[in-house]
Amino acid sequence: MDLTKRPRRLRTDGIRPLVSETSLAPADLIAPVFVDATTKKRIPIESMPGHERVPIDEAVPRVKEVLETGVKAVILFGIPETKDERGSRAWAQDGVVQQATRAITEETDAYVITDACLCEYTEHGHCGVLEAGAPEQEHVTVDNDETLDLLAKTALSHAEAGADMIAPSGMMDGMVGTIRTALDGAGFEHVSLMSYAAKYESAFYGPFRDAADGAPAFGDRRHYQMDPANAREAIREVELDVTQGADVLMVKPALPYLDIVASIRETFDQPVAAYNVSGEYAMLHAAADNGWLDLEAVAHESLLSIKRAGADLILTYFAEEIARQL
């Protein structure tokens, strides 16, 4: 046996850090924060241990907790006081995300990203206005072009409140271009866009839908979110968002879609984000609670793998825990 080549030579404690190809830093991470207009006190989210919905006047203290760990960016999700057919509280000037954004940008240095979607704001829980006939008729779904106008209004209201970056997550065709045009037309050229560019119709969003109260009341999201079977389609989706002015390209979920992260990284020059979603968080917690996995270790390994696949930034419910470890 010729053993002149021995890979184990590079695995001693002394050299491992020197030849490490990937690293994680608090600056890579974005922490999701849930702000709830219906409550006066913090409410724990059962399926996402360690996370809470906080009332509007707790948004600043909550973000300060995140900043103390070294994480500098948050993404805000809102639970409105009321829902309606079109999701009108999504673009209200005194809406939950708008109020929270104003307070956070005035009182902290956090980089504030807002999720722009209608599913938390519509009473039917879909990500836009329903086509005529829904939900009684089968195959009736969200009206794409009518929804675009509402997404533009929502994004504009977030920018007016001081958001640094807006993340449209509804998977409507043309949403990035429509929002970019609306922002530029109102003097918000400096506000950046992170598109949920390749967002799959995934069962891993379950706990989030509890957390943000955004589960569809009927049907599912397969008419607008991507089919988990498709990889080439992700390239076409992302290409469209790049053309329309997306600054950061997101893949979601993360761990089951690392092949997509890697191919987007190779195909495009823009920064790539991956969303380590609620179900990815919940399953590790559930196993750890049974004593079957070491939570700190698997969380770290998960995020490291997402970076190794090519993500520059990671949205993750582990942000604070991992930042503290680092």
Ligand code: PBG
């Ligand atoms: C809103 C939105 C969802 C998530 C982020 N933004 C839910 C969905 O599309 O059903 C999911 C995040 C997670 O599971 O952590 N459209």
